[in-house]
Amino acid sequence: xxxxxxxxxxxxxxxxxxxxxxxxxxxxxxxxxxxxxxxxxxxxxxxxxxxxxxxxxxxxxxxxxxxxxxxxxxxxxxxxxxxxxxxxxxxxxxxxxxxxxxxxxxxxxxxxxxxxxxxxxxxxxxxxxxxxxxxxxxxxxxxxxxxxxxxxxxxxxxxxxxxxxxxxxxxxxxxxxxxxxxxxxxxxxxxxxxxxxxxxxxxxxxxxxxxxxxxxxxxxxxxxxx
Numbered sequence: 001x002x003x004x005x006x007x008x009x010x011x012x013x014x015x016x017x018x019x020x021x022x023x024x025x026x027x028x029x030x031x032x033x034x035x036x037x038x039x040x041x042x043x044x045x046x047x048x049x050x051x052x053x054x055x056x057x058x059x060x061x062x063x064x065x066x067x068x069x070x071x072x073x074x075x076x077x078x079x080x081x082x083x084x085x086x087x088x089x090x091x092x093x094x095x096x097x098x099x100x101x102x103x104x105x106x107x108x109x110x111x112x113x114x115x116x117x118x119x120x121x122x123x124x125x126x127x128x129x130x131x132x133x134x135x136x137x138x139x140x141x142x143x144x145x146x147x148x149x150x151x152x153x154x155x156x157x158x159x160x161x162x163x164x165x166x167x168x169x170x171x172x173x174x175x176x177x178x179x180x181x182x183x184x185x186x187x188x189x190x191x192x193x194x195x196x197x198x199x200x201x202x203x204x205x206x207x208x209x210x211x212x213x214x215x216x217x218x219x220x221x222x223x224x225x226x
Contacts, residue, residue, distance in 0.1 A: 002191075002192050002210055003210055004210045004211050006192070006210075007192045007193075007194065007210050007211040008211065008222055010173055010175060010191050010192040011175050011192060011194065011211075011219070011222060011223075012222060012223065012225065013173055014103060014173045014174065014175045014191070014192075015103065015104065015169075015171045015172060015173050015174065016103065016104040016105070016106060016165060016169070016171045016173075016174045016175070017098055017103055017104075017105055017106070017174075017175045017177065018105075018106045018107075018108045018158075018161075018162060018165075018174060018175065018176045018177070018186070018190070019091075019105070019106070019107055019108070019177050019178065020108065020109060020158075020176075020177065020178030020179060020180065020182075020183045020196075021107050021108075021109035021111055021116050021119060021132070022109060022110070022111050023179045023180070023199045023200045024088065024177065024178045024179050024183075024196050024198075024199070025087065025088060025091050025107065025119060025123070026085040026086055026087060026088060026119055027085075027086045027087075027088055027199050028085065028086065028199075029045075029111075030085065030109075030111040030112055030115045030116075031044065031062075031065055031066075031069075031111060031112070032044060032045050033079065033083060033085075034069055034071055034075075034076065034079055034112075034115075035065070035068070035069050037071075037075060037078075037079045037082075037083065038069050038070070038071050038075055040068050040069055043068055044065045044068055044069060047061055047064055047065050047068075057155045058110060058153070058154060058155040058157065058182060059148070059153055059154055059155065062110070062133070062146065062153060063146075066135075066143070066145070066146060069143075070143045071135070071143055072137070072141050072142055072143060073135075073137040073141040073142075074141055076112070076114055076115075076135065077114075079115075080114065080115060080118055084118065085115060085118060085119050087119070087122060087123075088198055088199060088216065089198075089215070089216070090215055090216030090217050090220065091123065091216050092122070092123060093216070093220060094216045094219055094220050094223075095123045095124070095125065096124075097220055097223050098223070099124065101223070104129065104169070104171075105123075105125055105129065106125075106129045106130070106131065106161075106165065107119065107120055107125060107129065107130045107131070107132070108131045108132075108152065108158045108161050108162070108176075108186075109130075109131070109132040109133075109152060110132075110133065110152050110153075110157070110158075110182055111132055111133065112132060112133055112134070112135055113130065113132040113133060113134050113135075114135065115132075116130055116132040117130060117132075131150075131151070131152055131161045132150075132152055133146050133147065133150050133152050133153050134146060134147040134150060151164070155182070155185075156182075156185060157182070158176065158178075158182055158183060158185065158186040159185060159186040159187075159188070159189055159190070161186075162174055162176065162186050162189045162190050163189045166189060172191075173191045173192075174189070174190050174191050175190060175191060175192050175193070175194060176190040176192075176193050176194070177193075177194045177196055177219075178193075178195070178196060179195070179196045179197065179199065179200055179202060179205065180202060180205060181202070181204060181205060183195075183205070184205050184208060184209060192211075193209050194209070194211050194212075194213060194219070195209040195211065195212040195213070196212075196213060196214075196216075197212060197213070197214045198213070198214045198215050198216070
């Protein structure tokens with residue numbers, strides 16, 4: 001594991017920064033919000049907690065939760081319209097600052113692309129830099145499952161995406177920032193991991209990373225040292 005000063009140094013010189021979305025870039029867990037909206041909130045929140053704690057595989061947890069939610073295309077669209085995802089304080093300024101420095105910013109999420117694309121648009125992140133799970137619907141709009149071939153549908157999927165980015169773009173320094181076990185697991189191949197506890201604290205993540213922040217202002221301050 002890199003030391004605190006090494007992690008800060010890598011962050012300052014990073015060619016690419018990858019953010020988790022749920023409970024990191026946005027204040028809520030997208031799948032829990034969708035479950036609440038579809039009237040099955042409590043059952044799904046408990047399963048999300050288990051998935052984040054790493055006690056079941058990510059794909060199993062995703063399959064089980066979606067089989068309870070069974071959202072239609074119409075419900076997903078209505079959720080985004082009626083309850084758009086809330087950006088975490090400071091994220092817009094941080095992403096703008098990274099973009100000004102020509103750092104490539106990616107969103108890598110175990111959540112749903114239809115919600116994450118909405119977040120990317122608010123942050124001026126091009127959609128080809130978004131990696132997330134795709135919900136599938138039948139022609140009549142009813143739930144038909146999710147695309148199991150997306151790397152983000154698997155445990156270890158975020159690491160697979162980072163390996164792919166390094167290969168595709170030739171990045172030497174990539175930083176992963178997130179709140180959960182699946183984010184921590186992405187380092188390596190990420191050069192460094194920064195734990196984020198501004199929305200929710202996950203003790204097993206906090207204990208296992210050298211740099212843990214509770215606000216994006218701390219990261220912005222580090223960038224300003226350059």
